[in-house]
Amino acid sequence: MENFNYSIPTKIYFGKGQIKNLGNAIKEYGSKVLIVYGGGSIKKIGLYNQITEILNNNNLSYVELSGIDPNPRIESVREGIKICRDNDVEVVLAVGGGSTIDCAKVIAAGVNYQGDAWDIVLNSSKITKALPIITILTLAATGSEMDPYAVISDMSKNEKLGTGHDKMKPKVSILDPEYTYSVPKNQTAAGTADIMSHIFESYFNNTKGAFIQDRTAEGLLRTCIKYGKIAVDCPNDYEARANLMWTSSLAINGLISYGTKGEWSVHPMEHELSAFYDITHGVGLAILTPHWMRYVLSDKTVDKFVEYGVNVWNIDKNLDKYEIANKAIDKTSEFFKELEIPSTLREVGIGEEHLVEMSKKAVNGGLKNAFKHLTSEDVFNIYKLAL
Amino acid sequence: MENFNYSIPTKIYFGKGQIKNLGNAIKEYGSKVLIVYGGGSIKKIGLYNQITEILNNNNLSYVELSGIDPNPRIESVREGIKICRDNDVEVVLAVGGGSTIDCAKVIAAGVNYQGDAWDIVLNSSKITKALPIITILTLAATGSEMDPYAVISDMSKNEKLGTGHDKMKPKVSILDPEYTYSVPKNQTAAGTADIMSHIFESYFNNTKGAFIQDRTAEGLLRTCIKYGKIAVDCPNDYEARANLMWTSSLAINGLISYGTKGEWSVHPMEHELSAFYDITHGVGLAILTPHWMRYVLSDKTVDKFVEYGVNVWNIDKNLDKYEIANKAIDKTSEFFKELEIPSTLREVGIGEEHLVEMSKKAVNGGLKNAFKHLTSEDVFNIYKLAL
Known part of the structure; x- marks a missing residue:
C-alpha cells in the first residue's frame, strides 16, 4: 500500500427530502447565490421551483447561469465568472449532473483568478482559492459531487481536459435518488x-x-x-x-x-x-x-x-x-x-x-x-x- | 437504504514517516499541547522522543498526561481536564490506541463543560464544544482515530459507557502502520x-x-x-x-x-x-x-x-x-x-x-x-x- 493523505470533507445529505437542508447549508457560506444548471429538466421535475422557493424563504438572493452543455464549454465558465463578479456572488449552487457541477467548480475557482479561465483548466496549480460550491445532484455518473475534479471542453480546439484542486471539492452535496427517476x-x-x-x-x-x-x-x-x-x-x-x-x-x-x-x-x-x-x-x-x-x-x-x-x-x-x-x-x-x-x-x-x-x-x-x-x-x- | 447525513471530516496522514506532518497539523489549531498517552510503549519505540523533538522544533509548548489504562478511567479524564485548564491547553494530542484516544476526546470535550466529566459520558448532548483533537495511532482496533465515539469506565460503579459527539471527531490522525510492529x-x-x-x-x-x-x-x-x-x-x-x-x-x-x-x-x-x-x-x-x-x-x-x-x-x-x-x-x-x-x-x-x-x-x-x-x-x- 502507498502512503496517502486522506481528506474527503464534503458533507452529504443523502436521501428523500434532503433538500430541506439547502437553506441552512447555503447560509453557512453566504447570501448571494449563483444557480448553475443545464437544460429544462430541473424545471420539469419541479426542482427549480423548489430551490427558488427555499432561497426566497431564506432571504437568499440569486442569479442564474443555465444551458450548461453535456460536455461543458469554457465559454459557459467565462460567462459564469462574469456573472459572479458583476453580482458579488458568494456561493455557487450547481443543480444537475457532472457537467453542470464541473462547470460550476471552474467558475468558482475562476472568479479569483485574474487570467483567462482556460489557464486553470490547463494548469490547476494556478488555483489558489474558490467560492464555496454546493451541489444538488440529478444524475449518478461522474462523482463530481464529492471530488475535486472538473472536465471542461474548448470545442474550437477539439480539446476536452480535466483539472482538479482541493479547493474545488464541494462543501455540501444533496443526493436525493428521486431526482434521478426522470x-x-x-x-x-x-x-x-x-x-x-x-x-x-x-x-x-x-x-x-x-x-x-x-x-x-x-x-x-x-x-x-x-x-x-x-x-x-x-x-x-x-x-x-x-x-x-x-x-x-x-x-x-x-x-x-x-x-x-x-x-x-x-x-x-x-x-x-x-x-x-x-x-x-x-x-x-x-x-x-x-x-x-x-x-x-x-x-x-x-x-x-x-x-x-x-x-x-x-x-x-x-x-x-x-x-x-x-x-x-x-x-x-x-x-x-x-x-x-x-x-x-x-x-x-x-x-x-x-x-x-x-x-x-x-x-x-x-x-x-x-x-x-x-x-x-x-x-x-x-x-x-x-x- | 435509509437517509443519512455523511460527514467524515478527519484528515488522515497514512503511511511510513507521516509524522513529518505533525508540527504543521498542530500549528493550525494552537501552540499549547496536552500529550495524552498510556504506558511506556511509545517511549520504547522512540515515538515519544520523536514527538517532543517535533514540538520543540516548532516552538510548541506541551504538558503531559500519561498512564491511561486499557479501559480508560473517568479519573484520568478529570485529571486531564484539570491540566488543560491550568495550562490553557489549545490542542489535545493523543498518542496510542483507542483507550488513549477515547480518554483524550472526553478531556477535550470536558474542558468546556462546567459540571463533572461523567455527565458528558452519560449524556453526550451536554457537549457543546471541544478542543481540537489530533491523534497518532499505535494500535489498530477501536477506530477512535476517525470517529466521534469514546468509551470511559467508572470502575467504582462497574460502569463502562460509550459517548459520542461530532465535536469529538479528531481533526487529524497520523496512521503509520510501523508504529504497530511492536x-x-x-x-x-x-x-x-x-x-x-x-x-x-x-x-x-x-x-x-x-x-x-x-x-x-x-x-x-x-x-x-x-x-x-x-x-x-x-x-x-x-x-x-x-x-x-x-x-x-x-x-x-x-x-x-x-x-x-x-x-x-x-x-x-x-x-x-x-x-x-x-x-x-x-x-x-x-x-x-x-x-x-x-x-x-x-x-x-x-x-x-x-x-x-x-x-x-x-x-x-x-x-x-x-x-x-x-x-x-x-x-x-x-x-x-x-x-x-x-x-x-x-x-x-x-x-x-x-x-x-x-x-x-x-x-x-x-x-x-x-x-x-x-x-x-x-x-x-x-x-x-x-x-
Missing part, C-alpha cells in the same frame, strides 16, 4: 458505465498490497452490475437509484484510490472522442473499456483480471487464468450491451478520420504510469479495435 | 476481533437495500481475515499492518453504517464484562460473537448469514441456507481460535457470579432495535453459552 434510459446506462469506468481506473493499478481498496472497489462494481439494469428497466426503483447514486460518489472521492498509485487509461482516450465528436462520455467509455482490457491483458496483468473475474463476476476460480480473464472481459462487454449502450465507435458516428490525431493527443497527458504503459500507437490500435 | 500478539489478535466486531455491528442490520454498504463491509471483513493471522505471526509485515490499520478506521467512521439503521448488540454485552472484570475488550467481543450469532440465527435472520457465509467465507451458495449460516459461524469461531484468543468466559476469569446483574445492565441502553431484539434474559442466555 433520467432517460440511455443516460442512466451511460452514467452506470461512467461510474464503473472510474472504479476500473483505480482498480487496475500496479500497487501491491492495497487489498482493502481492491475489495472495496469490487463491492462498488458489484453494486453497479446489480442495479444498472434495474435502474434502466424500472426508472423509479428507489433502491437501485440510491445504490447507484452513492456508488457514483464513492467511486471517485478517493476512497478506493487512496493507497494506490497509477494513471488513468480509458478516460484520456475517451476525452478525445468527446472532444472531436461531442459524444456522451459514458458511451465512449463503455465502447473502449472491453477493448482496452483485452489489449492490456498479458502475463503481467492477468492476475488482476483473475481477481476481477472471480470477485466481481463470480467466475470459477479453478479455471485457467486466461480463461477467467477473458470470461470477465466478455461479461463486461455483455453487461454494457444489456444496458443497450452502443458497442462500436461507428455506431456513434466515429470513423477513421481523426484516429491518428486523437491517439497522439490522448497520450499527451501521460499514460506512462498507467496499468499498462500505452503509447500513441497502442491507443491507435485500441481505437481501431473499437471501430 | 504490538504484542495477543493485542494484535484482540484488535482484529474488535475491528471485525465493529463491522458485524453495522453489517447485521435489518435495513433493506443497503447493498453497497453490505458489499463494502464484506470487503473489510475479508481484509481482517486475510491479514489478522499474518500480523499475529509476522508482526513486522507492513502490508498486513497497513491493511488492518486502515480497516480499523473505515470499520467505524460511518462508511458502512451510513444508510443503515439499527443498534449494536455485542458491544453492550461486552462492556459489562469489561466493567466488572476489566478484561481486554476485543477478547470479550471474540468470545461472545459466535454465541450471539448462533443465538440470533432464525428464519428471519438466516438470509443475512447466508450472504455473510457466501461473500466473506466463500461457502458454496448452493448448500442449504442453515448449513451455510452455521458453517459461517463455525468459521468465525475458528478464526478467533486461530488468533489464539480465549474462547470461553471462564478462561478470562469470568464465572456465573455477576451474570444476572450484567444482563440487566447490558440492556439498559436498548438492544430493542438490534438485529434481533434482545431482552436481559436473552443476554443472560448468551453469557451462559459463552461460559
Whole structure:
C-alpha cells in the first residue's frame, strides 16, 4: 500500500427530502447565490421551483447561469465568472449532473483568478482559492459531487481536459435518488458505465498490497452490475437509484484510490472522442473499456483480471487464468450491451478520420504510469479495435 | 437504504514517516499541547522522543498526561481536564490506541463543560464544544482515530459507557502502520476481533437495500481475515499492518453504517464484562460473537448469514441456507481460535457470579432495535453459552 493523505470533507445529505437542508447549508457560506444548471429538466421535475422557493424563504438572493452543455464549454465558465463578479456572488449552487457541477467548480475557482479561465483548466496549480460550491445532484455518473475534479471542453480546439484542486471539492452535496427517476434510459446506462469506468481506473493499478481498496472497489462494481439494469428497466426503483447514486460518489472521492498509485487509461482516450465528436462520455467509455482490457491483458496483468473475474463476476476460480480473464472481459462487454449502450465507435458516428490525431493527443497527458504503459500507437490500435 | 447525513471530516496522514506532518497539523489549531498517552510503549519505540523533538522544533509548548489504562478511567479524564485548564491547553494530542484516544476526546470535550466529566459520558448532548483533537495511532482496533465515539469506565460503579459527539471527531490522525510492529500478539489478535466486531455491528442490520454498504463491509471483513493471522505471526509485515490499520478506521467512521439503521448488540454485552472484570475488550467481543450469532440465527435472520457465509467465507451458495449460516459461524469461531484468543468466559476469569446483574445492565441502553431484539434474559442466555 502507498502512503496517502486522506481528506474527503464534503458533507452529504443523502436521501428523500434532503433538500430541506439547502437553506441552512447555503447560509453557512453566504447570501448571494449563483444557480448553475443545464437544460429544462430541473424545471420539469419541479426542482427549480423548489430551490427558488427555499432561497426566497431564506432571504437568499440569486442569479442564474443555465444551458450548461453535456460536455461543458469554457465559454459557459467565462460567462459564469462574469456573472459572479458583476453580482458579488458568494456561493455557487450547481443543480444537475457532472457537467453542470464541473462547470460550476471552474467558475468558482475562476472568479479569483485574474487570467483567462482556460489557464486553470490547463494548469490547476494556478488555483489558489474558490467560492464555496454546493451541489444538488440529478444524475449518478461522474462523482463530481464529492471530488475535486472538473472536465471542461474548448470545442474550437477539439480539446476536452480535466483539472482538479482541493479547493474545488464541494462543501455540501444533496443526493436525493428521486431526482434521478426522470433520467432517460440511455443516460442512466451511460452514467452506470461512467461510474464503473472510474472504479476500473483505480482498480487496475500496479500497487501491491492495497487489498482493502481492491475489495472495496469490487463491492462498488458489484453494486453497479446489480442495479444498472434495474435502474434502466424500472426508472423509479428507489433502491437501485440510491445504490447507484452513492456508488457514483464513492467511486471517485478517493476512497478506493487512496493507497494506490497509477494513471488513468480509458478516460484520456475517451476525452478525445468527446472532444472531436461531442459524444456522451459514458458511451465512449463503455465502447473502449472491453477493448482496452483485452489489449492490456498479458502475463503481467492477468492476475488482476483473475481477481476481477472471480470477485466481481463470480467466475470459477479453478479455471485457467486466461480463461477467467477473458470470461470477465466478455461479461463486461455483455453487461454494457444489456444496458443497450452502443458497442462500436461507428455506431456513434466515429470513423477513421481523426484516429491518428486523437491517439497522439490522448497520450499527451501521460499514460506512462498507467496499468499498462500505452503509447500513441497502442491507443491507435485500441481505437481501431473499437471501430 | 435509509437517509443519512455523511460527514467524515478527519484528515488522515497514512503511511511510513507521516509524522513529518505533525508540527504543521498542530500549528493550525494552537501552540499549547496536552500529550495524552498510556504506558511506556511509545517511549520504547522512540515515538515519544520523536514527538517532543517535533514540538520543540516548532516552538510548541506541551504538558503531559500519561498512564491511561486499557479501559480508560473517568479519573484520568478529570485529571486531564484539570491540566488543560491550568495550562490553557489549545490542542489535545493523543498518542496510542483507542483507550488513549477515547480518554483524550472526553478531556477535550470536558474542558468546556462546567459540571463533572461523567455527565458528558452519560449524556453526550451536554457537549457543546471541544478542543481540537489530533491523534497518532499505535494500535489498530477501536477506530477512535476517525470517529466521534469514546468509551470511559467508572470502575467504582462497574460502569463502562460509550459517548459520542461530532465535536469529538479528531481533526487529524497520523496512521503509520510501523508504529504497530511492536504490538504484542495477543493485542494484535484482540484488535482484529474488535475491528471485525465493529463491522458485524453495522453489517447485521435489518435495513433493506443497503447493498453497497453490505458489499463494502464484506470487503473489510475479508481484509481482517486475510491479514489478522499474518500480523499475529509476522508482526513486522507492513502490508498486513497497513491493511488492518486502515480497516480499523473505515470499520467505524460511518462508511458502512451510513444508510443503515439499527443498534449494536455485542458491544453492550461486552462492556459489562469489561466493567466488572476489566478484561481486554476485543477478547470479550471474540468470545461472545459466535454465541450471539448462533443465538440470533432464525428464519428471519438466516438470509443475512447466508450472504455473510457466501461473500466473506466463500461457502458454496448452493448448500442449504442453515448449513451455510452455521458453517459461517463455525468459521468465525475458528478464526478467533486461530488468533489464539480465549474462547470461553471462564478462561478470562469470568464465572456465573455477576451474570444476572450484567444482563440487566447490558440492556439498559436498548438492544430493542438490534438485529434481533434482545431482552436481559436473552443476554443472560448468551453469557451462559459463552461460559
